[in-house]
Structures are given as C-alpha cells and as structure tokens.
Amino acid sequence: ITKSLLMPLIMGCYLLLSPSPNPLVLLAQVFGWLGDLLLLSKRKRNFVLGAVSFLVGHGFYVAAMLLLTVKGHPPGLLALVLLFLAVPLAAALYFRKELAKERVLKAMPVYFGVLGALGLAAAASVWTDPRPGTVCLLAGALLFLISDSILVTLMLKKTRAASYGSFWVMLTYILAQALLATGFVI
Secondary structure, three states: OHHHHHHHHHHHHHHHHOOOOOHHHHHHHHHHHHHHHHOOOOOHHHHHHHHHHHHHHHHHHHHHHHHHOOOOOOOOHHHHHHHHHHHHHHHHHHOHHHHHHOHHHOOHHHHHHHHHHHHHHHHHHHHHOOOHHHHHHHHHHHHHHHHHHHHHHHHHHOOOOHHHHHHHHHHHHHHHHHHHHHHHHO
16 A cells, blocks of 8 residues: 555655646656556556556656757767666676566566666766756666666566565665656755
C-alpha cells in the first residue's frame, strides 16, 4: 500500500513547493506512479507494462532536464556522453546470457539506454548550470541507475542477496524520485 502512495506524495510536494510546476516533470511522476501500481502484481504482463511506464516516465524526465541546459555545451561534455552510454552497454554485455533466456527482459538494454540518457541529461544540466538543483537531478539520475541495476541483478542472478536486495532497490528508488522532484523545485 505504501508503495502506491509514494508518487502521489512526491507529486503533491512538487506541486506545493514549485513556483511553476513543469508539466513534463508531472508526466514523469504520473508514469512512475503507474509503473509502481503495475509492479504490485507478479504477472509478467504487468512487469512489462510497468517497465514501459517507467521508460516513458524517464523519457519525460530527460526532456525536462534537457530544457534546463543551455546551448553550446563545452567539449568536456563528450566524456560524460561516453560514460553514460557505456553503462547500458556494459550491463547488456554482462547479462547477455540471462537476457537471452528471459524473453520479457530482452528490452532491458533499451531501458538502461534511457537511464543512461537520463544520467546524461542530468550531467549536462550540472555542466551547464552548476547549482544545488541540478546536482540533485544528477544524484537522482544516478540513484535510478543504481536502483534498477540492483533490481535487474536480483532478477537475473538469483543470489542470497535477494532477501535484503528489495530494501536497497526501494531505498535508492525513493531517494531518486525525491531528489529529482527536489532538483526541479530548487
């Protein structure tokens, strides 16, 4: 029950605290909430729909962050691009055997690519406008990457860590959503 209330709480705080709420951020939060609701069920179909919902939500976050960046990125931004593109590629290579077995997870490299884009957009925001808000965006994007990496590892590697892994998934997920909302407010 509490997981289904998380995003409405964060959306409410965002709406109350933001002087001019960004519709893209609100859409990202709504899709995050839909993903949370869909993942309450253990059915594979709901997992896929939940993952798609999160994917769309991350896309809205990316769009909102890109609107924060200014034109004419410095050349050093290329290093950030390579870093955030390398993470999904490394994850796809590391899990290639497991992904081949699980039909429902074949799109995970695409999902992690969008997470990489989220991190890249957040890094570009910090690079072009270093302030506490953009640093919160970057921290939130990195925590999303950590949260989803832990989740996929738990799903694919079936280790003893699964007993406490859900705690770390939820902790990093909650912090990611809260930091992204905060970053767009301050």
